[in-house]
Amino acid sequence: MAMRPPVRCTRPNKIDAMKLSRLPAPFLLLLPAVILLAAVVLFPLVLSLWSSLTPFRLTRPDSIYQFIGLRNYQRLMADVDFWWAFGRTVLLLTLALNLEMVLGLGLALLVERISRGQRLLRTIVMFPMMFSPVLVGFQFKFIFNDNVGLVNNALQSLGLSDRAIPWLIDGNLAFLAILTAEIWSSTAVFAIFILAGLMAMPRDPLEAARVDGCTPWQTFRYVTWPFLMPFAFIAMTIRSLDVARAYDIIKIMTNGGPAGRTEVLWTLIARTGYSDGRMGMANAMGYIAILLSIVFTAMFFRQLAKARAQVAGDW
Template structure:
């Protein structure tokens, strides 16, 4: 009898220990999610709180299906994510490899490298809005002074250049996240395989391609996962630099969501958009985690 009671206590112990975590998850994550999902099934308007009680089923989602502005922003966000992440990866990897080779001043450079991360995205947005201003901006003035152009290039207006300018701002601010994570990977890397490869006659490219890069892949995918969640929620920089315009050319999901939810006060519709958008983040996260597992298997690590 006593043994049975003790066995039951032992079985319950993990559940009791996990209870605080579950409680926190319930109130901090599950309930707000359930509430916002419910509001997406209502015509909820911030300035008419009573509208939260009107249930309209999937009407917001049906409207969304036929909303070309939303889908344009959706696909544009995917394109923005793909370009920004890959450019940040390439630059971050290059910076990490260069800094890793330094024997003097590495700590100072590592600190300097983190400066862009310390800026608020709003400040970065204003900074690049000024840099790319067609009339008084630094870029156009420099290009004109150097005789490379005699016209004011509309960086924040042209269909391609506007998105390019925003990507430049995003890359400037966040490349250091990749660089720091990849540098951590390089510093943790054992030297033996590299020295063995050199003894076997491998050149630098072969060492990088077959030893360094595979070792870094888990770090790359962790950085990709973190940044994909960040970039998919890009708002401040775009809001300040272009406001999603002109003519929706730089409209991303979260600038559209903010306009619908707050400016137009249609929070029910905005929450429906947010739920569909979440699918995008889940898809990217699942994709990068699968890649991460595959990379760890390749390295012989534990799954």
């Protein structure tokens, strides 16, 4: 009888290592980053999306396993407080972006025209960006304090007011104070991007406009501004994501008060999730806030594409 040759067994880990070694080198290099991204980003996103479809409460951990579909989202559609917070977020975003763009454009034009000390001025313009939002919140909370605040002391010293103005107690004035803090801390974003556009702008079209007899306003309106629009829309895209998730400054200055008059989406989300313990409802609000950010980002990217196409056609 012929003897069968001995069967050699290969260890499973050795087979897996051989299969793994056959994978493309770029995939192997990216595999640790993909695993880390899935653990840090994808898993929390999936978990929060699932919890938004449940009545999950921090006081009842087992409620995360109870599926209720879109009931949280349906309740939000009929929640007056949510829609007020949503409207304030859109209002804050609209006012902050437009005012920051106008002020940033003015600062960029001012710095670009100065020949001496331009580096120092650029550093000074960037200075507010170095502060964290929490520090900015404490700073402006002190500035607008009704008793010892710098604004009230200045107004009373100049004879412009005979009483202390309740900046952070009156709802409308508190929103104005928050808007001022946002503008002060982030106007530099627009100034830096627009200044970069001014420094990259070719001089030949400007000289041609002067030769043709264009006024300074016509030169800016029809030559300079179209070239700067892509830079402004890039800054708008970045800032829209920041303002849409505004939390730190508002939390420090007013905590959503008085009586919820400065409540925006993310302060309402934090109060619903951590103070009230309704984490499922808070996550549903969070996904609606993310949708708002996506809508504004897509809108600005579309405007950016149009501005780039116009610059490419004109220049």
